[in-house]
Amino acid sequence: MRVFWRHGxxxxSIGTLLEAMGISRATLYASFGDKENLFRQVMGLYEQEKTAYMVEALEQPSARAVAEHLLEGTIALQTSTADPxxxxxxxxxxxxxxxxxxxRKFVVQRGDFWREKLVARMVRAAEDGDFAPSFAARSLALTLKAATDGLLVAAGSGTSEAELRQTAATFLQMWPGR
Amino acid sequence: MRVFWRHGxxxxSIGTLLEAMGISRATLYASFGDKENLFRQVMGLYEQEKTAYMVEALEQPSARAVAEHLLEGTIALQTSTADPxxxxxxxxxxxxxxxxxxxRKFVVQRGDFWREKLVARMVRAAEDGDFAPSFAARSLALTLKAATDGLLVAAGSGTSEAELRQTAATFLQMWPGR
DNA sequence: TGATTTATGGAACGATCGGTATACCTAGGT
DNA sequence: ACCTAGGTATACCGATCGTTCCATAAATCA
Incomplete structure (x- = not known):
């Protein structure tokens, strides 16, 4: 997983994957079929191990709490020294x-799935009156998604955890109240 | 430029580049040295042709106007049917x-350059009293950068221009006033 | 013990990559 | 008329890629 994560x-390469997995070439092809199939299974592992905070975030009681949890989870994902x-x-x-x-299609499809989950959550938050009616629920969800994606891009280019936290805090400062 | 832009x-591949440029293999190596050098020159063209709106944005009279111009320019970059x-x-x-x-180092370095330009602009905006002092200028700049990067990620995964515009509008709605 | 499964190391495959070398062509200048 | 500069087409190089095959060794199990 980390090899795909780090190098794309x-x-x-198959050789790098073999070394990281500690198995032989023949075993990999017997167990996973081909590289593409292996990647699909890896994506499943990634979602299960690394993006569980998304599920937790959606269960938070308010729009602000959802945003807080999502941003915090995004940053926490970048603090491990072992992970890329x-x-x-x-x-x-x-x-x-x-x-x-x-x-690409496969990964984009997974991203769309989570984006719509977030949109649905913000629609509910709008019904709960979590933010002013002048804000469109869907757009607010997309803005939050853009913010987390932006943080991940910044993290990928070497931005420090401290700066990521300040950025997230400022975004939350901008976040509309009820 | 578009070949590098679209495919990374x-x-x-050199072959694809040759076809797009309409020249022969020998001419490319005689004119540009190697692939890496060609890419560096392409990045210069990209900044000059495609990201000129960043310079204009920095010249806007207020923090909000800077944000508006930056977001608008980012989205406008995604409207061309010819460009990736x-x-x-x-x-x-x-x-x-x-x-x-x-x-990667080269591109990240260019990104850092523009990020610091934006930070400096927001520091000046803070001195001008463009937003409440409770907002940190640097963090506000990084948040704006994260938002534009998030929009670009969304655009790269197929988000429509209309949704990009709504997202940008909502972000501006959140943007702090004076 | 003997049979079966599952792993291994290693060779080989066709394809593609970035880059180089060679031979030929053509327009312009003197 | 001749030389030169800069273009093209084409073949080739070594390296790396994903994938397949094969003979063999180790582990599992009736």
Missing amino acids: YAGA KGSMGIVHSLSHAPGDDEI | YAGA KGSMGIVHSLSHAPGDDEI
């Missing part, structure tokens, strides 16, 4: 190298 | 494929 699908920086999803959703087409 | 450095979606800078700043190291 095309940049992760940035987002595995974003890296692959932007990869338009020839041959990466199926991979 | 590693994904842009997303940002050439972001795509390459996240590419950690082996051999892309020098390219």
